[in-house]
Amino acid sequence: MGLDVAVIDIDPNAPGVCYADKFYEVSTNDISGILAAAENYHPDGIMTLATDMPIRSVASVAEKYKLYAVTPSVAQRATDKIEMIRCFERYDVPHPWFEVITFEEELKDLLLKHSVPFIMKPNDSSGSRGVVLVKDYHEVRDAFLYSKSVSKSGLILVEEYMQGPEVSVEVMTIRGETTILAVTDKLTSGAPFFVEMGHSQPSQLPNETIEKIKEVAIKAVQAIGIDNSPSHVEIIVTEDGPKLVELGARLGGDSITTYLVPLSTGVDMIQACILMALGQIPDIAKKFEKGSAIRYAECKLGVLQKINGVNEALNIPEVKHVEIVKCLGETLTPIRSSSDRVAYVITQADTAQDAIRMCENALGKIKFDIK
Ligand SMILES: Nc1ncnc2c1ncn2[C@@H]1O[C@H](COP(=O)(O)OP(=O)(O)O)[C@@H](O)[C@H]1O
Ligand SMILES: [Mg+2]
Incomplete structure (x- = not known):
């Protein structure tokens, strides 16, 4: 540039x-x-x-x-989950019920007010660190201490456990005008730790649901007051409609905006953000419609000795990128947060479904020798 x-x-x-x-x-x-x-x-x-x-x-x-x-x-509002959810409450953006607690002594009152299951999370963490599902009363104290160990402020957000498909919405707001570039289906490791294990575009949810998701995402971006910035809005589609998990006044991670958006729409979202930061109005109109996906490998636990098959994976025409995140000799631990993930592949195909299938094919070719 x-x-x-x-x-x-x-x-x-x-x-x-x-x-x-x-x-x-x-x-x-x-x-x-x-x-x-x-x-x-x-x-x-x-x-x-x-x-x-x-x-x-x-x-x-x-x-x-x-x-x-x-x-x-x-x-500030976009980086503190407590300020954020209070803002959603104030501006009527659909969100889970929530409580804020600081001390173990408050757990008794919490349990008088709310029954399990619910989610506990630090107000100031990321990468699913400290996010945990409490399914049973006996787990409450351990869950609280786990979440608290990650919270810098010591504040813990307790939330309704929302169930349903999870998506993220990739957004740009330029001089007050908000545009949605993509709705991304998210795959997580599920309960109890909800680590993101894959993403794909475009969302395969019904059109009517996608329209509702877009409405809620724009409302959330406006409630927080985001302008001259990208946003990454995380939403769960519950039986009562789409509700906010959280948003970031930033680009989506996990290669969503660096790879998936360009591969599925032809829009270089990073370049657009650079131009926007320089005060220009970038072209963010969709250039084409394709499917794109990222999938993280699921590996055994132990020491990573050797990796074979990366070239075979790269030989699949739909595979655009393969990345091994961990080094040889590193010990692979259970996946409790994003930083525990081992490797990923990124694909582009005609549809999201095909792109996901090609990710799975490619991951099947990569052999991790773990002792
Ligand atoms: N209230 C909730 N109900 C259901 N799942 C949730 C809830 N809050 C978080 N999660 C799950 O945990 C993941 C991480 O939580 P999130 O609030 O996005 O924290 P982080 O900043 O670590 O990404 C979410 O993507 C979602 O899968
Ligand atoms: Mg998140």
Whole structure:
């Protein structure tokens, strides 16, 4: 794109550093450190990809230098699950019932008010860390302590257990105008830890349901006040209609916006976000309609010794990308959060269904030798 680019990362070996014209070794959560870097660099735009908390840093720089991004108060609402759900309540966006608790002593009152099952989660985590389903009264204390161990603030959100298909909605809001680029079907590991194991586009839900999902997603983006930003809105379609899980004022992760949106629509969502951050109005009109999918491997537990079959998987024409996330010699642990996942494949086909099938074919060819 011919841009001069500065990269900010706590890790000097981060993959993006070698592409940068300028590098600042600062944590993306360190707002004052990033403001100091901006003072030195004078950016024309600032953005992050699919991480939640750094949105607060982006918003602070954008406010100070009058750049295009969400405001700090929007960033706050979009990164604190408690503030977010209170905002949904205030603006009538369909959401699960919820309670906020801090101390173990409050569990007794909680159980007098609500019966199991329900969900517990930290207000300030991500990647499904600390999210747990409580199915039985006996599990409440352990679930609370597990969730609390991940919560930086110590606050735990207790929510109605919503059941039904889960989707995410990939959205761009540019100068007050909100456009939906894709509705993505989500596959999770299910109860108790709900780790995302796959995504596919376009959603295979009935059209009428997709229309309702889109309405709820736009309402949620407006309630939080998101503008000049992408959003990733997570929704579960319950018997009472689509309800909000959460949203991010950011691009969807797990390759949803880097790979799946371009493969299913022809829209380069990352380039669009860069242009938007620079104050331009990008072209986000759909170029074609295809299916795309990502599926994560399910592996045995143990030490990863060897991997065979990656080339065979890459030889399938529909396979666009294969990534092994873990290193040889690493111990594979039970999948409790996104960072425990081992490998994934990404495909493009005529339909979402075919794309998923080709992911499964490709994963079948990759052999993990685990001892
Ligand atoms: N109230 C709920 N009902 C049912 N499932 C939920 C609920 N809250 C979270 N989940 C499941 O847990 C996953 C992770 O929760 P989420 O609130 O999105 O946290 P994170 O920030 O870790 O992604 C969701 O994608 C969903 O599958
Ligand atoms: Mg989530």
